[in-house]
Amino acid sequence: MGVLDGKNVLIFGVANKNSIAWGITQALHDAGAKIGLSYAGGVLKKRVMPLAESLNIDFVEECDVLDDAAIDRVFEKAKAYFGGRLDVMVHAVAFATREDLEGKFSNTSRAGFGTAMNVSVYSLVALAQRARALMTEGGTILTLTYYGSEKVMPHYNVMGVAKAALEASTRYLAYDLGAHNIRVNAISPGPIKTLSAAGIPGFRDMLRFSEMASPLGANVTIEDVGAMALWLCSDAGKMITGQTLYIDGGYSIMGLPLGALEALEKKQDEPPKE
Ligand code: NAD
């Protein structure tokens, strides 16, 4: 018996086996949920199809979240696949142009700002509108955010601004959808090496720093995020809505993370590795 037996779940944002959305897919699948996946399209198909097959998921639909007609098509198909009722929708989608993540925030163009907000924030609203219509017995909507919404992170730039808007959207959606018994929450993991982290200048150092500066002394995994998503979808989360919940080894509580310096000094005392 799984805690999500008989529940229907639609997940946006699986790109490959390292995706946070894939960690969530596995956790909810293992808990007994029936899963549908939607991915951005193009070259990702050959990565996502084998993953879906490995869990016997036969709903895998391409959808660019900038395209309202494509979103409508996915939800129409999901309605048929799930027999008219959806219980959980996961939004794990973000995009800003590489140029905007490499340069300075102060140089962000109007177009770049719009793209980041449209793909990473408005998409949650667009998907929530369609999900609401299918969540006839209440439900849970989850999105993914990052601490760069609150504090300045090098290179996160316009994505930090978009995540602040995403967290505010989570609260406003939670307010509106509460009457339908639909809960809306944002999970905020510490850094994880996914496709969205690939090629970010200095990402390896960011991972090392986060590990050393966190009270728990370790980085989070997509399995950790999956487990957290599961309890938020289960009855354990039934009175939680509108929140941004951190899963970061405690990194975000630190004001002066001296542990990172101490760990660095200890490393420097060690004999160099061959
Ligand atoms: P990922 O690259 O695996 O996932 C991002 C997904 O967004 C991809 O599947 C991509 O195809 C999709 N996407 C981008 N543009 C799209 C569009 N127009 N239409 C449809 N899909 C589109 O990386 P991830 O790290 O798993 O990211 C998932 C979420 O987690 C993102 O919201 C990200 O901001 C957030 N997050 C990531 C980290 C991290 O360190 N990796 C930390 C905190 C939060």
Ligand code: IMJ
């Ligand atoms: C991304 C950029 C800069 C610093 C970063 C990140 N840190 C972390 C991330 C410290 C943890 C990953 N993250 C939380 C994201 O939300 C990433 C979003 C993203 C990544 C890319 C890379 C490829 C591209 N566009 C992107 N758009 C959004 O072209």
